[in-house]
Amino acid sequence: MAEITPFVPLFRQQFPQIHSIDDPIQLLDYTVDDRLPDILMQPQTIEEAARIVKFFHAQKLSVLPRGNGTHMSIGDLPAHINALLETTAFNHVLEHEAPDLTCRTEAGITLAQLQAQLKNKGQRLALDPPNAETATIGGILATNDSGPKRLRYGSARDQVIGLSVIQANGEISHSGGRVVKNVAGYDLNKLYIGSFGTLGIIVEANFKLYPLAPAERTLLFTFESIEDAMQATIGLTSSTLAPSAIELLTLQGPKDASPFFAFSLPETGYTLAVNFENSTIAMTRQINEALKIAQTHHAFLREDLEGQEQERFWQMISLQIQSALSCKINLPVTRIAGLIDQVETICKHQHLIANIVAHAGNGIAYVELGPYNAMSRIITAITTLRNFAQANKGNLVLERCSTQLKQHLSVWGEPRADFDMMKRLKHQFDPDGVFVRGRYLGGL
Amino acid sequence: MRLYFTFSDMHGIISILEMFIITSSEGKQGRKMSIIEEPFTTTTEPPYTRLSEKTKIQVIKALQEVSGKAYVLHTLYDLALYEYDASIERARPDIVVLPASTQEVAAIVKIATHYHIPVVPRGAGTGLSGGAIPIYGGIVVTFTRMNHILAIDYENLRATVEPGVVNIHLNQALNPHGYAYVPDPSSQRACTIGGNVGENAGGPHTLVYGVTTNHVLGLEIVTSEGEILEIGGEAYDTPGFDLTGLLVGSEGTLCIVTKIIVRIVPLAEDVKTMIAVFDTIEDASNTVSEIIASGIIPTAIEMMDQLILQAVEADSHAGYPLDAAAVLLMETEGMREAVNAQIEEIVAICKKNQARVVRIAADENERQLLWAGRKNAFGAVGRISPEFYVQDGVVPRTQLPYVLRCISEICRRYQLKVGNVFHAGDGNLHPLILFDAQVPGELERVRLAGHEILEICAAVGGTITGEHGVGLEKQAEMALIFTEVDLRIMKKVQTAWNPDQLFNPGKLFPLPGRCADVKQL
Ligand SMILES: Cc1cc2nc3c(=O)[nH]c(=O)nc-3n(C[C@H](O)[C@H](O)[C@H](O)COP(=O)(O)OP(=O)(O)OC[C@H]3O[C@@H](n4cnc5c(N)ncnc54)[C@H](O)[C@@H]3O)c2cc1C
Numbered sequence: 001m002a003e004i005t006p007f008v009p010l011f012r013q014q015f016p017q018i019h020s021i022d023d024p025i026q027l028l029d030y031t032v033d034d035r036l037p038d039i040l041m042q043p044q045t046i047e048e049a050a051r052i053v054k055f056f057h058a059q060k061l062s063v064l065p066r067g068n069g070t071h072m073s074i075g076d077l078p079a080h081i082n083a084l085l086e087t088t089a090f091n092h093v094l095e096h097e098a099p100d101l102t103c104r105t106e107a108g109i110t111l112a113q114l115q116a117q118l119k120n121k122g123q124r125l126a127l128d129p130p131n132a133e134t135a136t137i138g139g140i141l142a143t144n145d146s147g148p149k150r151l152r153y154g155s156a157r158d159q160v161i162g163l164s165v166i167q168a169n170g171e172i173s174h175s176g177g178r179v180v181k182n183v184a185g186y187d188l189n190k191l192y193i194g195s196f197g198t199l200g201i202i203v204e205a206n207f208k209l210y211p212l213a214p215a216e217r218t219l220l221f222t223f224e225s226i227e228d229a230m231q232a233t234i235g236l237t238s239s240t241l242a243p244s245a246i247e248l249l250t251l252q253g254p255k256d257a258s259p260f261f262a263f264s265l266p267e268t269g270y271t272l273a274v275n276f277e278n279s280t281i282a283m284t285r286q287i288n289e290a291l292k293i294a295q296t297h298h299a300f301l302r303e304d305l306e307g308q309e310q311e312r313f314w315q316m317i318s319l320q321i322q323s324a325l326s327c328k329i330n331l332p333v334t335r336i337a338g339l340i341d342q343v344e345t346i347c348k349h350q351h352l353i354a355n356i357v358a359h360a361g362n363g364i365a366y367v368e369l370g371p372y373n374a375m376s377r378i379i380t381a382i383t384t385l386r387n388f389a390q391a392n393k394g395n396l397v398l399e400r401c402s403t404q405l406k407q408h409l410s411v412w413g414e415p416r417a418d419f420d421m422m423k424r425l426k427h428q429f430d431p432d433g434v435f436v437r438g439r440y441l442g443g444l
Numbered sequence: 445m446r447l448y449f450t451f452s453d454m455h456g457i458i459s460i461l462e463m464f465i466i467t468s469s470e471g472k473q474g475r476k477m478s479i480i481e482e483p484f485t486t487t488t489e490p491p492y493t494r495l496s497e498k499t500k501i502q503v504i505k506a507l508q509e510v511s512g513k514a515y516v517l518h519t520l521y522d523l524a525l526y527e528y529d530a531s532i533e534r535a536r537p538d539i540v541v542l543p544a545s546t547q548e549v550a551a552i553v554k555i556a557t558h559y560h561i562p563v564v565p566r567g568a569g570t571g572l573s574g575g576a577i578p579i580y581g582g583i584v585v586t587f588t589r590m591n592h593i594l595a596i597d598y599e600n601l602r603a604t605v606e607p608g609v610v611n612i613h614l615n616q617a618l619n620p621h622g623y624a625y626v627p628d629p630s631s632q633r634a635c636t637i638g639g640n641v642g643e644n645a646g647g648p649h650t651l652v653y654g655v656t657t658n659h660v661l662g663l664e665i666v667t668s669e670g671e672i673l674e675i676g677g678e679a680y681d682t683p684g685f686d687l688t689g690l691l692v693g694s695e696g697t698l699c700i701v702t703k704i705i706v707r708i709v710p711l712a713e714d715v716k717t718m719i720a721v722f723d724t725i726e727d728a729s730n731t732v733s734e735i736i737a738s739g740i741i742p743t744a745i746e747m748m749d750q751l752i753l754q755a756v757e758a759d760s761h762a763g764y765p766l767d768a769a770a771v772l773l774m775e776t777e778g779m780r781e782a783v784n785a786q787i788e789e790i791v792a793i794c795k796k797n798q799a800r801v802v803r804i805a806a807d808e809n810e811r812q813l814l815w816a817g818r819k820n821a822f823g824a825v826g827r828i829s830p831e832f833y834v835q836d837g838v839v840p841r842t843q844l845p846y847v848l849r850c851i852s853e854i855c856r857r858y859q860l861k862v863g864n865v866f867h868a869g870d871g872n873l874h875p876l877i878l879f880d881a882q883v884p885g886e887l888e889r890v891r892l893a894g895h896e897i898l899e900i901c902a903a904v905g906g907t908i909t910g911e912h913g914v915g916l917e918k919q920a921e922m923a924l925i926f927t928e929v930d931l932r933i934m935k936k937v938q939t940a941w942n943p944d945q946l947f948n949p950g951k952l953f954p955l956p957g958r959c960a961d962v963k964q965l
Contacts, residue, residue, distance in 0.1 A: 097840060097842065098737070099733060099736065099737035099841070099842045100736065100737075100840040100841050100842050100871075101736060101737075101739075101841075102840065122739065123739075144681065144686075154654070154658060155680070155681075157657075157658075157686060157689055158654060158658050167929070167933065171929045172929070173927070173929045173930045173933045174926070174927065174930050175930065175933075177905075177906070177907045177925060178840065178905045178906075179838040179839065179840055179870075179871055179905070179906050179907055179910070180838075180870055180871065181646060181650075181655065181838050181867075181870045181871070181872050181907075181910040181911065182838060182907040182909070182910060183643060183644045183655075183693050183909050183910060183911055183912070183913055183914075184907050184908050184909050184914055184918070184922060184925060184926070185914060185922060185926065185930075185931075185934050185952065186690060186693070186694055186698075186934045186937050186938075187644070187657065187689055187690060187692065187693050187694075188690070188933065188934065188937070189689075190657070190686045190688075190689025190690050190692075191685055191686060191689065191690050191937075193686060193689075194681075194685070194686055195685055199685075210739075210741075211739030234599050237601065237710075238598060238599070238601070238622075238623075238710050239710060240710055240711070240712055240713035240779070241779075242778065242779075278779075278782065279781075279782050279785050279786075281781045281782065281785050282778070282779040282780075282781040282782035282785070285779060285780075285781060286779060328681075330679040330680050330681050330682070331679050332597075332600040332602070332678050332679055333599065333600050333601075334599050334600055362680055363600070363679055363680065364680060364681070393677055393678050393679055394677075394679040395679065395681075395682060395683055397681075397683055412683040412684070413683060415683075415684065416674065416684075417671075417673050417674065418673045418674065418675050418684070418687060419684065421667065421673065421687060421940070421941065422684050422685050422687070424940035424941065425685060425936075425937065425940050425941075427940070428936035428937065428939055428940045429933070429936060440684075441683050441684040442684075
C-alpha cells in the first residue's frame, strides 16, 4: 500500500463527517488517464463542497470535480490530482416553475433523473447528449456535451439561464438568474459552460424548458453518395421545414445494432436520420415535404419510425462512438462531405475502419477509428484529419483515446492566437491553480 | 469637483447623487451587497482627467495619420452629436474617429494606450442605458464607415458583417433570398449589429429564437493592447473557453468588435399576426401567463397599455383601439397548419380571459402596419410627453400581473404617468415613465420610481435589465441581483481583458468610489 499523503489526516480531522476514500485499491476506479488521485471526497451538500474547496485552496492542493465520471477521460494528461470532488449527492430539483417554463436544479443530478421530474409536468430540458442515465448536469455543462437535437434547440449555452459555481477560493458565486432574458453584467454562464472544471465547480443550474413534443417521427433515408446525403441535408436546413435532428450515419464497423431492430441498416452507403417534433396536425405535410427534398437528391426511404421503435433507434445512435478512440470534428456544413471522403481515403491507405455519426445539419462529426491499438497509423490519420479540419475553418477534438496516445497527440490541437486571453481569465479565476491543470486547451 | 462632472445639465448630477443614495442604503440583507462593509473591489477609479489642449492636438494629429483628416472630429460643433445616446445621460467626447478598417481600429487603440485616453466604441447611439456615453471624455470610435456585409453563405447559414451594419440592412439583404437574421430590436432601422453585440440586444421576435448571443458564432476583435484576434468562428464548439459568449453583451468594456459572424435562418412558410383587445391589464397579463404555461410559444407576444395605444394611434393610425386597457400583439410562424392550430389555441385562451376582440391581420399590409405601430411606440410617446424614461426589468412570466400592478402603484405614488409597451412573452417589462425635466424635482422622482420598479423585479426573482444593458443607468441596481462575490468575479474578467479600463471606463459596475466625490459637490 502506498504511503498516506500528508494532508489526508489533516483533512480527516477538519472534516470528520465527510465521506472520503483514500485507499489506493478502491481509488483505481477513479483514475484519470492512469493518474491516481490522493483522495476522493463525497460531500453531501453544496456548502460542504465549498468548505472543502476552501480547505484545499488554503493548503495549496489541487481539486478536480467529478460527476459520475462519464467524461473524465476527455482532456490532455492532468497534472497531479490531490483530490477528486464528487458532486453526485447534490441531486435535488430545487424548483420547477412549470408555468414559467423554467427550473432550478442541483448539478449532481443525472440528466435522466431531471427529465423524469420535468416530465411529470409535461416539460423537458432540450438537451440530449449520450449517457443521460449516468451523466450529471454539472458534467454535461462542464464538457458542453450535446446531442442530435441541438439542430433545433441549440446547445447548453442556449438552455442555461443561471449557474452557481464554487470558485477556487471556496466562495459560491452566481451568474445569470432565473428569468429567460437577462443582460445584467457579463454573461459568465457562457464562460463556465465547456470550461471542464478549470474555472470553478458548477453546483446549481437554472434552465429554460420546453413542453414535451406532441408528436415525433423519424425518417431514415439512404444515399449512395455522400454528396447527395449532404445536399439533402442542406436542402432540409434551408427549407421552411423545421427538423429537430439530421443525423448522418456511416457505420462500417460492426453491425451489432441490427439485432435490436426489425430492420437493418444498409451495408454500404450513407444513412440520414431526420427527426421531426411537431404538432400532429403539421406532421403529415412535414414528412411529405421532407420526402420530396430527399428524393430530389436520390434518396431511398428505408424506414418511417414512431413510438418505441423510434426511441430505440435514437438510443442506439447515442450508444455509437463510445469506443476507445473517437474524435469530434466541427466544420461548416458544406465541408462535411469532404471530410467523409478524407476519412474513407485515410482508412483505405492506413488499413483502419471508421464509424461516423454526424449532426449533419450542424457540421459536427463524431468519427470513431479502429483498431485503436494501431498507434502510428492512428496518429497519421488523426493528424491528417486535424489538418483538414483546420484548413476548412474547423477543428478536431480527440474525445476518447488512450493515455498513451495523449503522449503523442494533443487532445485539443494547438491553441489559437486568442489563447492568451483565455490564460488571463484562468489566472484571474484560479491564480493558485486549485483546479487541476493540464487537461484543458493549452494545458490550462 | 472632479472634471468629469462637467455635465451642463442636471441629469448627470442627479444621476450620481442618486447612485450615492442607492449604494449607501445598507438596509438590504441576504445576497444583496453591503457596500459599507467592504467595497467589492479595491480597484480605484481610473485616473482619467480631461485631455490638455496640448496633448489633444498631438492625439488628433496621430489619429489623422491613421484615418485621414476628414474622419477625425474634434470641433465642439462636430462633437455635439456624440454627447448623447437614447438614454437620459450625456457627456462630451474629446475626439471622435470614424475608422474604415480593423487595422485602423487597432492603430487607434494603440494611440489611446500611448496617451492613456479612454476609448468608447459607439454604434448608432440608440442605446438606452448610456453605454456609448464617454463619461470621462476621450476618444469615441464610431463604426459608420465599417458598415459592409462582408459575406453571406446561404448553404452554411452564416453571414459575416462589419459592426456598423444597420440591423435592418442585413435583413433587407437576406429577405429577398428567403432568409433572415432573427434579433430585431424595435430600433432596428437605426441600431447597428455592433451595438446589438455590445448590449446583447433582443427584440419582439426573440421569444422563440433567442437574443443576439444565440445567433453570434464568431467575432474579430481588437484588444486593449491593440491586438487583432479571431474569436470562435463559423463552425460550432471551438476548443477553449466560449469567449464569443462572454464578449456578447459586454457593453464595450472588454474589447472592440470589428467583425461579426452570425447565424441566419430560412424565412418561415407562414406568418400570422393578431391583436387581442382587453378591458383590463389584469386580463391581458393573465392571458400571457396562460399562453406560456400552455406550452404554446408564439414568435412574439407584445403588450401595449392604454397610454401607449393612444400615442401609437395618434402617430401611425395602425388601427389599435383607443379605449382598450391593453392590447396584445402576437405573432406565430411556421408550417401553415401549425400556425393555424396555434392561432386557434391562442384565440381560445384570449377569449377565456375576456378579450373583447381578437383580430387577425388580414394581409401583409395590415400586419406591417400593426408592427410599425409597435416598433414606433417609443417615438410616438414623444408626442405626448417632452421626455420619458424606459425601464427594462424582467420577471418570471407568472409574476406579470402582480408586477404590473406594482408598477402602476409606484408611479401613482410618485405622481408620474407611466405607459407600458413590452416583450410580454419573455416577461421583459418596459415601463415608460413620462416626465418634464423643467418641472423641479420631477426627474428625481422618476429615478426613484425607476429604482423601486427594479427592486420589485429583483424581489420576484427577476433581473434589472433584459436587453438594454447596465451602462451608466443601472450600475447601482447591479447590487439588487448580484452579491459582492458575484460582482468581484465579474470584475476579474474586466481586470483580465481591460486592466486599465481603457475601454468604456466607469460603466457596468457599481462605483462606490464616487460617493465621496459627490459629497463635495
Ligand atoms: C426606440 C428604441 C427602441 C429600442 N428597442 C429595443 C429592443 O426592442 N430590444 C433591444 O434589445 N434594444 C432596444 N433598444 C436599445 C438599443 O437600440 C439597442 O441596445 C441596440 O443594440 C444599440 O445599438 P447601437 O448601434 O445604437 O449601439 P450604441 O448605443 O451606439 O452602443 C451600445 C453599446 O455597445 C457598445 N458598442 C457599440 N459598438 C461596439 C463595437 N463595435 N464593439 C464593442 N462595443 C460596441 C457601446 O460602447 C455601448 O456600450 C431600443 C432603443 C430605442 C431608441
